[in-house]
Amino acid sequence: MRITPDAATPEGAAILELAELMDNLQLRTGEWPGADTADILSEWFSHFNFATSKDVAVQVTGRAWVLRQWDRHGDDITLWADHASALASLAQHVRGSWDNVSDQDGVPYRPPADDQTAVDLYYGNDRHRSDEGYTLYTDDISRHIRTPTPLDLTDPEDCAKANSAAVFHPMTGPEDEGLPCIELAGILVFAYLDPDKRAVRVSIHLDTTHEQLLRPDGTVPLQVEVADATVFSTSAARASTQAWRQRLRRLTGNVDGGIASFH
Structure with a gap:
């Protein structure tokens, strides 16, 4: 040719x-x-650019507590889902090494039961003592987002690819105004305990659904199951509501969410 x-x-x-x-x-x-x-x-x-990578958007898929501990024997970094778990791990190490500080500078003979107090007494106010120390902080878990590929609900391979790209957005702590959420193909599924309704509540938000999942009439096919029983099987329209703006802002900016709720 x-x-x-x-x-x-x-x-x-x-x-x-x-x-x-x-x-x-x-x-x-x-x-x-x-x-x-x-x-x-x-x-x-020299007139050509042969770079194969392109700029890609970065999506924050969650946050983790990063605990770094070092001493003369090693330097370890571990990831934790919340501050309390990371602190408990650090306190366990501190109590196992309490002989290094007991009865020194007012430190009690036995470690206190409270994790934070034990850590503070062992390391001192600056988180370091002689040749050992620690840092504990939160950091984003991110991934690169590339151009979405075609998605066909009738194609098992397409569905598997979309399912494997699902993201879980946890709450960062009790003070977080958001709610635990799974994001899949633009759909946001919240599952949480609702004290007002005294029930486990599942809410599905559809207004950011990927266009490839929409039917010609603009609805999204849905089937909801509890155990082996189908409790909802139909299509739902994308809609807007003001009630969820605050809870969605953490994940979707200023987008309003179309909701189908099941209790």
Whole structure:
């Protein structure tokens, strides 16, 4: 197959330019000398960008507590879902090494039951003592988002790819105004304990659903099961509501959520 470069495109014009350079070299020397050819190609290639990666959006999929502990025996980093769990792990280490500080500078002979108090007494106010110390902080868990691929609900492979890309958004603590949520193909599914209704509540928000899942009439096919019983099987329209704006803001900016709720 012979290809005719299109001079109207940057790539085609560059190829035609190279052909002209090589033809002129042939006319001057009667051949393509290696050194001259290498110089021409080096200059020609410099006009191109061969980078294969493109800028991609970054999505925060959650947060983790990062605990780093070091001493003369090692330097360890562990991840924890919440501050209390990370502190409990650190306090366990402290109590196992309490002989290093007991009866020194007012430190009691036995470690206190409270985790934070034990850690503070062991390390001191600056989180360090001689050749050991720790840091504890939260950090984002992120992933790169690329252009969505076509999604066909009838294709098991497409569904498996979408399911494997689902994201869980936990609450960061009791003071967090958000709610635990699973994000799948743009759909937000909240599952939580509702003290007002005294029930486990599941709420499905549809207004950010990927367009590929929408039926021609703009609805989303839904089937909800509890154990082995189907309790809801129909389609739901995308809608807007003001009631959930605050709880959705953490995940979706200022988007309002279409809701189907089941108790």
